[in-house]
Amino acid sequence: MGEFDGLVAAVTGGASGIGLAAAGQLARQGARVACLDLKPDDVPAPLVGVACDVTDDASVTAAVAEVVRRFGRLDVLVNNAGIGAQGTVADNDDDEWHRVFDVNVVGIARVSRAALPHLRQSPSAVIVNTCSVAATAGIPQRALYSASKGAVRALTFAMAADHLEDGIRVNCVHPGTADTPWVGRLLDKAEDPEAERRALEARQPMGRLVSAEEVAQGIVYLASPGAAASTAVELCVDGGMQNLRLRPK
Numbered sequence: 001m002g003e004f005d006g007l008v009a010a011v012t013g014g015a016s017g018i019g020l021a022a023a024g025q026l027a028r029q030g031a032r033v034a035c036l037d038l039k040p041d042d043v044p045a046p047l048v049g050v051a052c053d054v055t056d057d058a059s060v061t062a063a064v065a066e067v068v069r070r071f072g073r074l075d076v077l078v079n080n081a082g083i084g085a086q087g088t089v090a091d092n093d094d095d096e097w098h099r100v101f102d103v104n105v106v107g108i109a110r111v112s113r114a115a116l117p118h119l120r121q122s123p124s125a126v127i128v129n130t131c132s133v134a135a136t137a138g139i140p141q142r143a144l145y146s147a148s149k150g151a152v153r154a155l156t157f158a159m160a161a162d163h164l165e166d167g168i169r170v171n172c173v174h175p176g177t178a179d180t181p182w183v184g185r186l187l188d189k190a191e192d193p194e195a196e197r198r199a200l201e202a203r204q205p206m207g208r209l210v211s212a213e214e215v216a217q218g219i220v221y222l223a224s225p226g227a228a229a230s231t232a233v234e235l236c237v238d239g240g241m242q243n244l245r246l247r248p249k
């Protein structure tokens with residue numbers, strides 16, 4: 001018997017990394033799960049891949065309708081799709097700012113807007129947004145990305161307030177540097193990816209990256225009926241990154 005028996009979840013960006021891990025855990029705990037992603041064919045059964053571009057309103061509307069057509073309801077929405085950007089405020093032009101905000105911030109608004117009428121009908125309705133430690137800690141060379149995640153954090157609290165009386169909880173998780181294909185792609189750009197990985201690990205307070213499964217556990221906890229008293233909550237799964245400055249000797 002799972003905590004999510006009888007419930008239906010939709011996970012954006014569910015074809016890879018943190019989203020895929022969260023979708024898998026939700027399914028193992030009894031949910032029927034749709035992964036809304038640009039790459040629905042990458043989604044392994046029993047998860048269901050649904051084509052969705054969170055920057056395209058028609059695509060989002062069709063994807064949410066497909067989830068409800070297939071499963072008859074929607075209880076859990078994980079807004080996880082996101083893209084990165086590197087550099088200082090001087091390095092990204094207006095087009096890049098619009099592109100990243102369109103996925104990371106407006107994407108959450110679009111998917112939530114389409115999902116809300118269905119969530120309002122669920123007695124266990126919850127939204128979990130994948131945010132980032134970058135929303136709260138000043139991380140060098142991540143100006144645009146950090147600003148977008150700061151907006152996700154604020155949006156989480158605003159949505160929690162707006163939908164309190166609808167019975168919809170809204171929370172967010174802040175991953176630290178997580179070992180996902182995203183980080184793998186960044187490391188692969190280095191001259192010596194293995195040396196770069198070791199250097200990245202050494203910079204983390206715990207001396208290691210967090211895993212996608214660890215971040216997913218945070219998402220699944222906040223989505224679970226067991227967290228029914230938690231709304232407008234932010235949970236760090238960041239290896240201590242937000243609140244620890246130095247590694248112990």
Ligand code: NAD
Nearest residue numbers: 013015016017018038053054081082132175177178180182
């Ligand atoms: P990932 O690249 O492994 O997976 C992201 C998924 O999102 C992919 O399947 C991709 O196809 C999908 N996606 C991208 N744009 C989309 C769009 N327009 N519409 C629908 N799907 C789209 O990345 P990840 O590391 O698992 O990151 C997931 C989330 O976690 C992101 O929101 C990211 O900002 C956040 N995060 C990641 C880290 C990290 O270190 N990996 C740290 C903090 C926060």
